[in-house]
Amino acid sequence: MAKGRRTNLEVGADGVALITIINPPVNSLAFDVLYSLRDSYEEAIRRNDVKAIVIAGANGNFSGGFDVGGFSEIQEGKNVEPKPGYISVDVLTDIIEAGRKPAVAAIDGLVLGGGLELAMVCHGRISTPTAQLGQPELQLGLIPGFGGTQRLPRLVGISKALEMILTSKLVKGTEAQALGLVDAVVLAQELIGTARQWALDMVEGRKPWIASLYRTDNLVPLVEARKMFKLARAQAGKTAHNLKHPSACIDVIEEGIVSGGRAGLLKEVHEFRGLVQTDTCKSLIHIFLAQRGTTQVQGVTDLGLKPRRVRKVAVLGGGLMGSGIATALLLSNYSVIIKGTNEKSLEAMIGRVKAKLQSRVKKGAMSKEKFEKTVSLLKGVLDYESFKDVDMVIEAVPENISLKQEIFSDLEKYCPPHCIFATNTSTLDLDLIGSKTKSQDRIIGAHFFSPAHVMPLVEVVRTNKTSPQVIVDLLDVGKKIRKTPILVRNSIGFAVNKTFFPYGQAAFMLADRGADPYQIDKAITKFGMPMGPFRMADMVGLSVSIVTGMKYVEKFPERTINTRIIHLLHEDKREGEINRKGFYLYDDRGKARPDPELRKYIEKSRSISGVTIDPKLEKLSEKDIVEMVFFPVVNEACRVFAEGVVVKAADLDISSVMGMGFPAFRGGIMFWADSIGSKYIYSRLEEWSKSYGEFFKPCDFLAERAAQGALLSSPVKQAQSRL
């Protein structure tokens, strides 16, 4: 390979040029890779000893798509292409697709985004059965930008293409063949050979040599196509009301159907260039990169430590959390032991895990066979005898410090010395939990979010004594069970619960002073949260909200709002969703509706707390509601960051998105705050703190950053070194 080339060109005695994309780990298409592909392709077209071309990816992946890290160059306005649409039109369409020699894509592993688009530009596609094909660009706030909006509908039909692009769902090689997206499916060892032969057959006229952009055989009459676009627009409006790019994508596909593939390509180039500069795209790309960055921690993951193999995990406590954790582990093929205190409780625990797995079978997400296999990995026990070869224990018993202390000193006696001792506590101090053991270097927090087998985040909590090896091990297990792990320091509420404590507080304060709770929830959901603070309190359960809230009230009395609303509801046995009465009323399918009676509780709370209606708060705009609810959250996030609870601000973005449902298209709590500006946030909080008290007072970190006009997310050196 010539120096600096990111593709390899090798011409065989059969006259087939094999061009291999080489850019580990997933052969992403950075601009230098694309230019190298162009050069190799032009060379293959030029050479007389080449009759046909096969394009493949190195090491089992065709390509994971355009290099996500490279979008920042485009966003910064660097001249990465000699003219708009150069790669899509000049290179892919005019050099490859319209080239005078046929090309076949040999696809395996990841075939995503620009990777699939490159494959569709080729005149034939041979796949392995397990290759994963898809156009996930919408997840990044974009649309396919290398012709996917035009070629995919022509290969699989408009309806399927709309579904694949709008949902970002991937299809496997075998399904892709049934859809007409690939021409043949063969085993990996036969892939290149079959692709070579296919390309030669095209030269000889034994196989059709087709340019996807000009196919019309899968297209339906325009009237029918328009109905599909209308339906897709209505669907996109419902599921992504805050986002513009899904409907822009439908417009681009439609343009191609109405005015032809070439016109569609040009519109795609135009829309793509606009979308890549939007806040939505910048936010979603930030989230993509931040999510992959959570497991890169200075002083921990750069020490050369390799994660040790964890085979067998014991889960203690089979309630809501324990059963969810056990399910998550089983789903990733870990052997799991759950320990009960008596036969009856053990049976109930196992029943809960089985029910979770069964529900996957019911939904069609798991076969019966797989269910049986998964269940066979689970073993229930009543004592610690079988703990002698356990690699990790995750304790999820009730939040009782002496119970936990006793458990960990027992574990020390029965488990092997390498065993990791993890606790799922959300409110207790890890140092205290481990204080009765001599194994404090292997005590660590694994804080899952409910339901643990569904929620994508796990907080990995380290104490000052937890060893880096144990951290590396748990980060690895977290990834293996398909969670995003973030490393946090042992402290009240860790990252997620601490940052979001003011979320409910601000809402209760506003309601006490005259704002309508249902309007608050509406404004917050419109902003992009899955539910507003009142609806969330109902979902979590009012007693749980009260108990977790008490920790903050005790520790930070000056920063808590003196409100009685939630207590008054609770005293009246309004528990939330669980007994169908909380801030809302619920029907038997769990559908919420406002309750006019709520007013009574608010009035009582107001009189007990000694506050009066504030006419300004009675008629807040949606923007004001969002700011009054979220700026205190930003303020708390600043404290969490400044205190070194998290390593980097981007971890708070991930924890807010994955732990609380903060909208990813806003980039997470700190990224969103920086998009507004520290000065503005500071001035608003300062103003409210004068009228409504300490709860709104900006913390020192926020005040400093605002005074400097600095980004809230810039690193905190001191805090980092403390972690």
Ligand SMILES: C[C@H](O)CC(=O)SCCNC(=O)CCNC(=O)[C@H](O)C(C)(C)COP(=O)(O)OP(=O)(O)OC[C@H]1O[C@@H](n2cnc3c(N)ncnc32)[C@H](O)[C@@H]1OP(=O)(O)O
């Ligand atoms: C013009 C075009 O239409 C525009 C495009 O093509 S936009 C890009 C379209 N492609 C995508 O969106 C795919 C993005 N990637 C993914 O969704 C996931 O990485 C994946 C499904 C490929 C693999 O997931 P998973 O197995 O969990 O591994 P994951 O940790 O995410 O990725 C493995 C590595 O590949 C990198 N990677 C994956 N896709 C990449 C991409 N498109 N660009 C750059 N790096 C990529 C990841 O950053 C990670 O790197 P690291 O090991 O250094 O952290």
